[in-house]
């Protein structure tokens with residue numbers, strides 16, 4: 488029975504891996520974004536898109552194709568992206584946890600959509616992995632709150648654990664519409680699921696926290712007049 492299950496899972500993996508190779512994507516995770524896009528229409532031609540946890544680069548390529556050459560895609564990952572990228576895409580090597588508290592200054596611009604497919608290195612302990620995933624998600628939401636234009640969209644992968652309901656509630660509070668989606672191309676046995684926020688609210692009623700600190704409260708400028716105005 489177990490062998491049958493494993494054989495079916497392997498066939499499923501092979502199907503998406505083969506398709507990704509054939510379609511020249513570096514990872515099969517592209518089909519999760521494709522499904523989300525077909526269903527929720529988060530990306531539009533001409534959009535500026537921020538892709539958190541972008542390596543090896545499948546979502547960058549898919550987002551670039553969707554926004555077209557008048558759009559812009561900026562990726563961030565701990566690991567460098569080594570594939571060739573179209574001209575409207577740039578990829579930065581950085582730790583999202585380190586930039587979340589001051590994302591406005593770091594990016595210096597607004598985005599129409601923020602995507603996060605970030606995943607922690609897994610430990611084998613589902614509780615530890617879920618807690619690490621939640622921390623990455625909190626950082627992604629803090630960044631979305633700082634740099635997403637009102638009306639913009641948010642896609643965020645999370646490993647479901649104890650903090651899932653609270654995080655889902657925080658996303659729900661920041662967007663006019665909210666969905667939870669498990670793509671067909673995501674392994675059934677995997678605890679990953681995607682939260683989708685559609686239409687970022689102008690006023691954010693519920694601050695995200697980064698290490699227990701509210702992330703959408705502005706830090707006081709250290710010298711008078713030192714605070715930057717919001718980039719547009």
Ligand SMILES: C[S@@+](CC[C@H](N)C(=O)[O-])C[C@H]1O[C@@H](n2cnc3c(N)ncnc32)[C@H](O)[C@@H]1O
Pocket residue numbers: 513514516517539540541542543544545546547563564565566581582583584604605606607608623
């Ligand atoms: C599932 S992969 C993303 C795949 C990508 N969407 C694609 O289609 O090619 C998850 C990524 O999250 C990145 N990641 C994990 N923690 C991160 C952090 N603190 N800052 C930036 N990236 C992080 C990992 O380095 C890894 O490349």
